[in-house]
Amino acid sequence: MSTHVPAHPTWWQRNWKWFVPVLAALFFALLIACIIGFAALIFGILRSTPPYPQAVARAQADPAVIAALGEPVHTGWFVQGKTSTNGASGEAELAIPLIGSRAEGxxxxxxxxxxxxxxxETLAVNVEGGERIVLEDNRPPAVP
Structure with a gap:
């Protein structure tokens, strides 16, 4: 008479029920991290162009902007737009969120x-609620 010893289950057979969801969660987390990293890279590139700090400095120093938004005026995270430079020439189109103590724009x-x-060509703040403040002076302010 021979006794049949049941085969010992493999690692996969023993562990697939927890391994598959963990692997899926890790893949999802990696995907989200890549998306966030890509967005941070794009926003960083837009913020590194000279028009960004010059325009922000001008808006933060403008009395009408300060009166409409409240102090302190700082920038939000989701900068939108495009920029390109080629040596001594280039162009930039940006939409920079501003946040003050009383309003946003x-x-x-x-x-x-x-x-x-x-x-x-255009340097203006649209305040939530409809007011538009055009920043007139075309000289770039000193950026710290």
């Missing part, structure tokens, strides 16, 4: 770089 920037100098 969006700083719109349309700039062109000629002969190494940025000129602003």
């Amino acid at each position: 969006t700083l719109y920037v349309v700039a062109e770089k000629r002969a190494g100098e940025w000129r602003y």
